[in-house]
Amino acid sequence: MADVRQISVFINNKPNQLNEAVRHLKDEGINIRAMSLADTKDFGILRIIVSDTQKACDVLKDSGYAVIITDVVTVSIPDTAGQLSRVLDILGSEGVNVEYLYAFLGTSEKSVSFVIRVDDNVKASSALTNAGIIQLTENDIAEM
Amino acid sequence: MERYWNEEIECMSREDMKKLQDERLVAQVKHVYENVEYYRNLMDEKGVKPEDIRSTDDLHKLPFLSKADLRDAYPYGLLAKPLSECVRIHSTSGTTGKRVVAFYTQNDIDLWDDCCARAITAVGGTNEDVCQVCYGYGLFTGGAGLNGGSHKVGSLTLPMSSGNTERQIQFMRDLGSTILCCTPSYAAYIGETLHDMGFTPDDVKLKAGIFGAEPWTEEMRRSIEKSLGIKAYDIYGLTEISGPGVAFECSEQNGMHINEDNFIPEIINPETGEVLPDGEVGELVFTSITKEAFPLLRYRTRDLCVLSRKKCSCGRTLIKMTKPMGRSDDMMIIRGVNVFPSQIETVLIEQGYTPNYLIEVDRVNNSDTLDISVEMNPEQLSDKVKDMQDKERKLAGAIKTMLGISPKVHLVSPKSIARSEGKAVRVIDRRKLHD
Numbered sequence: 001m002a003d004v005r006q007i008s009v010f011i012n013n014k015p016n017q018l019n020e021a022v023r024h025l026k027d028e029g030i031n032i033r034a035m036s037l038a039d040t041k042d043f044g045i046l047r048i049i050v051s052d053t054q055k056a057c058d059v060l061k062d063s064g065y066a067v068i069i070t071d072v073v074t075v076s077i078p079d080t081a082g083q084l085s086r087v088l089d090i091l092g093s094e095g096v097n098v099e100y101l102y103a104f105l106g107t108s109e110k111s112v113s114f115v116i117r118v119d120d121n122v123k124a125s126s127a128l129t130n131a132g133i134i135q136l137t138e139n140d141i142a143e144m
Numbered sequence: 145m146e147r148y149w150n151e152e153i154e155c156m157s158r159e160d161m162k163k164l165q166d167e168r169l170v171a172q173v174k175h176v177y178e179n180v181e182y183y184r185n186l187m188d189e190k191g192v193k194p195e196d197i198r199s200t201d202d203l204h205k206l207p208f209l210s211k212a213d214l215r216d217a218y219p220y221g222l223l224a225k226p227l228s229e230c231v232r233i234h235s236t237s238g239t240t241g242k243r244v245v246a247f248y249t250q251n252d253i254d255l256w257d258d259c260c261a262r263a264i265t266a267v268g269g270t271n272e273d274v275c276q277v278c279y280g281y282g283l284f285t286g287g288a289g290l291n292g293g294s295h296k297v298g299s300l301t302l303p304m305s306s307g308n309t310e311r312q313i314q315f316m317r318d319l320g321s322t323i324l325c326c327t328p329s330y331a332a333y334i335g336e337t338l339h340d341m342g343f344t345p346d347d348v349k350l351k352a353g354i355f356g357a358e359p360w361t362e363e364m365r366r367s368i369e370k371s372l373g374i375k376a377y378d379i380y381g382l383t384e385i386s387g388p389g390v391a392f393e394c395s396e397q398n399g400m401h402i403n404e405d406n407f408i409p410e411i412i413n414p415e416t417g418e419v420l421p422d423g424e425v426g427e428l429v430f431t432s433i434t435k436e437a438f439p440l441l442r443y444r445t446r447d448l449c450v451l452s453r454k455k456c457s458c459g460r461t462l463i464k465m466t467k468p469m470g471r472s473d474d475m476m477i478i479r480g481v482n483v484f485p486s487q488i489e490t491v492l493i494e495q496g497y498t499p500n501y502l503i504e505v506d507r508v509n510n511s512d513t514l515d516i517s518v519e520m521n522p523e524q525l526s527d528k529v530k531d532m533q534d535k536e537r538k539l540a541g542a543i544k545t546m547l548g549i550s551p552k553v554h555l556v557s558p559k560s561i562a563r564s565e566g567k568a569v570r571v572i573d574r575r576k577l578h579d
Contacts, residue, residue, distance in 0.1 A: 006527065008526075008527035010520070010525050010532075010555075010557050011557075012556050012557050012560055013554075040529060040533060042536070042554045042555065043554070043555060043556070045525075045527060045528075045529055047527055061522075064557070064558060064559050064560075065557060065558075066520060066521075066522040066524075066558055067522065067525070068522075068525040068527055070527045099528055100528075117527065117528075
């Protein structure tokens, strides 16, 4: 069981809003390991996995952002065809629903990592463990 | 036990009050007819002479005054005393056009201070209290009115004016303010700032607040009461009639007592001008019966409310007015439907949102659009877009139920809508730019 905490930040649909949020992280020396921006006509939700979750959360809150932390599943899989499909098959066969997923930014030559937001972390995590899929810990992410 | 500033007047029998009003009205009409050419002309046009007004029963015979008259007569046209007897002016913000300037003799100021003293006493204020006035000081009547009332009561007065909120809170804590006087939106902002500075209501000694000068809702009252740990009371007034203290709320917190020994209220049909009976919604009209320098007769306030003579648990017999349900100036007609910002605010608070919002009305392809930006609370955030869109849809649905027309709702970050330290700007109507 290796839950990783994801930070979601509400971003107004106005120029420079995303830039400002990211700059707060830069100023604190926080590194973004994985990110996705879900956007609508009105607003965006920036989801990030960072090197120091608590610090990032504090700095964003102090700057007035609406911030929420969610536990997500992360996997590190070989960078070969069919691997992601295999992960999704495992989750699907356990009846785990995937809300969204996105890739980590940095990759090694041999593997690639994903953030997966599911409706049941416990079930997803044990299914992946049983299938021998490597999941990341926050320590792994801090050391990336 | 209920305390009164002037028990004789505040608890006077209806018969005695009518007698007092009759005498004062007759004298006032004579004073105005003799000294104000502008109003004399209006009376002459209507064929009304001062001797036709023998009691308040004849009030309906007098012509109305509106804001347009005040602009036409700017600056001295409605002045009823020589300038040598006037000691001060106050002025409206001028947001709806030319400024209105009102004049005061020393006696006018004394009577006004007395009205505000009644309001402060009604919320429990005495000479033991510390009254922090953060209405704007200057041309605006808010600061001067409550300042004068607080002096009269003998409270220690903190003439803070508005702005510099952290300093407000510092004084509040250091000097132990017990009564806060400001606009409700500023009170809400002080509450937020108090919280942001890491304090709770237990860290201040406030017990009551007197909030007016802009529309606010019962929900906003509850949220201010909670954030500051106080009882929040409404106060009503307008520069044209004197300033805050024309009417004030008592311990019942259910409508405001009008200082009718100074101001006679009427409710009229805004379309026809016909006087409506107590209990019906209509436009509030005031006749000043004690003002010397700037005595307006039958002034149309544009505020829509209801008058009631139902017995009040506080013991006062002064007639009560409901909180204005809207100003006919604020009323927007969107796709043919009457919309008041206060209705939207009510829904927002019911649905767990902050009362910080911006209404934008525009016209696209000959059809009106209504966009409402609403600040969400940080705890309302979800990482799923669908959840957030559901929240927007649910809020839009609730507003549609209230108004009968569908708005577009846009959630925005906490504190991203500009706060005002005076009157809040909540509506931008761009249709006017096209006309």
